[in-house]
Amino acid sequence: MKNKIFTLTVSILLWVGCDRREIPTYDTKIHYIEFENATTDSTIFTFIYYPNDDYYDLPVGVKLAGDVADRDMTYNIVVDEELSTVESKHYALPQSMVFRQGMFHDTCYVRLNKTEDLDSKSVRLVLRLVGTSDMPVGKLENSVAVVLFSNTVEQPVWWNSDVETYYLGTYSQKKFLLFLEVTGADLTDATVSEIRAAALEFKRYLIDHKGEPETIEDDGQPMTVPVLGLEEEF
Amino acid sequence: MKMIRLFLGSFIAMILLCACFDDEGNYDQSELATVEIKVSYTTPAIGEEYVLRPEIDYKGIDSTEFAYTWVSSIQDKWSDTISREKILRYTFTEVASYNICLIVEHEPTGALTTWNLYIGSTSRYSKGWTILSDQNNQSILSYIRIDQEDEKIKYNLFKNIYTSLRGDELGTGPFRLGRHFSRESDQILVLQESGALEINGLDFSKAITTREEFIGGVYPEGFSPKQAEYASRLEAILGTDGKVYTRINPNGNFQVCQYNTLPAFSNARIEQMFYCAYLGYIYMYDELNHKMVAICDEPQAYTGMVINVRMDPDGVNSENFTPLDDMGEGTKVKFIGSYNVEGAKGRDFVQVIKKGMDYYFQTYKITSTSGSSIMYAFDGNEELFVGNGYVNDDSKYCMDGSSYFYFTADNVLYYWNRINKMEPFYTFQSKIIDIERYANGDDREEIAIGLENGEFYILDASYEAISGQKEKVLYKADGLGRIVDIQYKYGDSDTFNKESRL
Numbered sequence: 001m002k003n004k005i006f007t008l009t010v011s012i013l014l015w016v017g018c019d020r021r022e023i024p025t026y027d028t029k030i031h032y033i034e035f036e037n038a039t040t041d042s043t044i045f046t047f048i049y050y051p052n053d054d055y056y057d058l059p060v061g062v063k064l065a066g067d068v069a070d071r072d073m074t075y076n077i078v079v080d081e082e083l084s085t086v087e088s089k090h091y092a093l094p095q096s097m098v099f100r101q102g103m104f105h106d107t108c109y110v111r112l113n114k115t116e117d118l119d120s121k122s123v124r125l126v127l128r129l130v131g132t133s134d135m136p137v138g139k140l141e142n143s144v145a146v147v148l149f150s151n152t153v154e155q156p157v158w159w160n161s162d163v164e165t166y167y168l169g170t171y172s173q174k175k176f177l178l179f180l181e182v183t184g185a186d187l188t189d190a191t192v193s194e195i196r197a198a199a200l201e202f203k204r205y206l207i208d209h210k211g212e213p214e215t216i217e218d219d220g221q222p223m224t225v226p227v228l229g230l231e232e233e234f
Numbered sequence: 235m236k237m238i239r240l241f242l243g244s245f246i247a248m249i250l251l252c253a254c255f256d257d258e259g260n261y262d263q264s265e266l267a268t269v270e271i272k273v274s275y276t277t278p279a280i281g282e283e284y285v286l287r288p289e290i291d292y293k294g295i296d297s298t299e300f301a302y303t304w305v306s307s308i309q310d311k312w313s314d315t316i317s318r319e320k321i322l323r324y325t326f327t328e329v330a331s332y333n334i335c336l337i338v339e340h341e342p343t344g345a346l347t348t349w350n351l352y353i354g355s356t357s358r359y360s361k362g363w364t365i366l367s368d369q370n371n372q373s374i375l376s377y378i379r380i381d382q383e384d385e386k387i388k389y390n391l392f393k394n395i396y397t398s399l400r401g402d403e404l405g406t407g408p409f410r411l412g413r414h415f416s417r418e419s420d421q422i423l424v425l426q427e428s429g430a431l432e433i434n435g436l437d438f439s440k441a442i443t444t445r446e447e448f449i450g451g452v453y454p455e456g457f458s459p460k461q462a463e464y465a466s467r468l469e470a471i472l473g474t475d476g477k478v479y480t481r482i483n484p485n486g487n488f489q490v491c492q493y494n495t496l497p498a499f500s501n502a503r504i505e506q507m508f509y510c511a512y513l514g515y516i517y518m519y520d521e522l523n524h525k526m527v528a529i530c531d532e533p534q535a536y537t538g539m540v541i542n543v544r545m546d547p548d549g550v551n552s553e554n555f556t557p558l559d560d561m562g563e564g565t566k567v568k569f570i571g572s573y574n575v576e577g578a579k580g581r582d583f584v585q586v587i588k589k590g591m592d593y594y595f596q597t598y599k600i601t602s603t604s605g606s607s608i609m610y611a612f613d614g615n616e617e618l619f620v621g622n623g624y625v626n627d628d629s630k631y632c633m634d635g636s637s638y639f640y641f642t643a644d645n646v647l648y649y650w651n652r653i654n655k656m657e658p659f660y661t662f663q664s665k666i667i668d669i670e671r672y673a674n675g676d677d678r679e680e681i682a683i684g685l686e687n688g689e690f691y692i693l694d695a696s697y698e699a700i701s702g703q704k705e706k707v708l709y710k711a712d713g714l715g716r717i718v719d720i721q722y723k724y725g726d727s728d729t730f731n732k733e734s735r736l
């Protein structure tokens with residue numbers, strides 16, 4: 001009996017010693033879908049920078065949580081009508097939402113339509129990810145995206161105190177609109193050289209159109225900018 | 235029980251078998267043949283052979299049994315073997331920090347002894363003369379360093395230094411140099427048909443192309459650079475079309491701002507620009523509107539502001555003085571110079587202008603008020619230039635404050651004491667292309683001359699040399715190609731601001 005037990009034990013040990021296993025990898029075959037930005041990071045958009053366009057395809061970044069997919073995966077975004085103030089005329093969601101295989105990040109384009117009412121108000125579009133059989137929704141805080149858009153003018157962040165003091169002067173809606181029309185410049189993250197260049201281009205325009213109604217502020221004063229240069233023509 | 239015995243028997247047999255292995259390992263405790271290394275060293279200068287001669291104590295071992303390897307790393311970027319000789323002879327080409335390591339190997343035993351040196355290379359090209367020449371249409375940048383040996387000044391020529399150090403060609407179709415300073419070093423602007431660019435003044439490497447210095451990395455339409463001036467904060471570049479583009483340097487460093495693509499003047503044709511130390515603006519001649527104009531450099535609050543020049547209504551000028559705000563159709567400004575007399579009201583200017591076929595010599599003063607877009611000229615005086623009849627459109631001019639004025643006519647360099655004496659200073663074998671004066675207020679007062687035939691001269695411009703009491707030629711080089719421009723290299727902004735006024 002002892003011999004049998006001994007032989008059996010040695011045989012088991014030898015069998016276990018010969019067992020060859022692949023190193024296991026973590027692959028749940030589950031691919032979660034999330035927005036790139038957390039819900040707290042709202043997107044603010046204005047058509048002011050796109051005066052000649054009737055719509056704008058807003059890129060909304062999405063990302064995959066989990067292992068990379070070996071095939072195209074379908075996901076779904078819906079509009080949260082309870083939290084949104086948009087009407088159906090204001091937007092259009094893409095026909096299909098496919099997260100391409102082999103990618104960790106992809107982009108969904110939501111069409112924002114420039115309607116007349118946006119000239120006087122801002123609307124809120126709340127997008128919510130909805131799970132599909134391919135892609136369940138990942139983190140809760142990245143499952144909702146908020147987009148605020150309008151065709152109204154607000155003082156841009158880049159028109160800060162430095163820009164006001166040295167380049168473009170006091171902000172007014174009329175000045176900003178004319179500046180955009182003349183230069184087309186969005187000075188977000190612009191270098192000082194770029195800001196100066198845009199301001200001088202605008203100053204050149206103000207000189208060339210001095211006295212014309214479009215260069216007169218609403219209070220009747222001529223529109224001016226403090227950027228230095230071109231003084232010989234004043 | 236049998237089985238146990240069988241296993242035990244096998245186990246013992248295996249152990250006994252291991253005992254039969256023949257161990258051929260070497261367990262001799264031989265002494266490592268290391269050496270003692272001592273090296274005296276100096277700071278390496280880029281572009282020059284750096285020699286390290288190690289003194290090695292071989293401790294009685296035959297020195298032929300040793301091998302040597304010198305390894306160097308540069309700022310942890312790369313590491314390479316730079317020599318396998320006992321004496322290191324190596325030429326560094328970059329201003330950087332190096333970790334140089336000598337490894338001495340006793341080949342029979344493999345014993346290693348190492349010696350390390352952390353050292354920074356320096357540039358000895360900071361100051362001197364730069365010469366731009368054209369050799370078979372190739373741009374050749376040469377450099378002359380001024381060394382002191384036994385209290386004597388020695389001029390060392392580094393012909394075609396760019397290619398010597400960098401290995402490639404600078405470009406083609408050269409025509410002008412420009413100088414650009416920071417507080418620490420300088421850059422040399424090379425204007426050439428194949429594309430203008432700035433060269434690092436320390437190691438002569440390419441710093442940036444002028445095209446990249448514009449917003450968007452492209453030239454404005456029709457722009458081709460002709461001249462650039464770098465003031466303390468304002469930097470301006472002039473195109474062959476007479477348009478000037480500016481940028482404002484926020485901190486005096488290189489490549490921290492870009493030229494905008496809107497001309498500084500919409501209705502002007504700037505023919506030439508002028509800047510000198512502490513001028514406070516870049517001064518220009520607008521040939522289209524035949525007037526002098528400036529763009530403010532300092533104070534900082536007004537950098538970039540256009541300053542118009544007007545004749546002071548209360549000033550007294552000679553009757554024939556050509557007003558600077560209306561110099562007349564067709565008038566050309568051939569030379570602008572300026573100096574400051576301490577305590578005097580206004581800054582002194584000297585100009586050579588050409589009206590019709592004649593050349594006139596103007597002197598005047600200018601006062602400018604901080605923040606004003608107008609500055610006033612007064613005390614204007616104008617006379618037919620003493621060199622009229624000698625000079626032509628290719629003539630070059632330079633001056634020594636308010637005393638000597640120099641000008642060229644073909645192959646002759648003239649001097650004029652601005653009172654009553656004008657005569658040839660030196661006659662060369664070839665046409666003079668460019669002249670420039672340099673003085674350090676101590677032991678050097680010289681004029682450099684670049685000739686069309688590739689000769690370069692440095693003449694003594696001291697009073698003793700001018701009056702014939704001393705030999706005039708201090709240095710001569712030749713074989714440089716067709717010289718197109720020469721320029722003194724001040725090395726940094728402080729030196730420029732100090733010495734260019736002497």
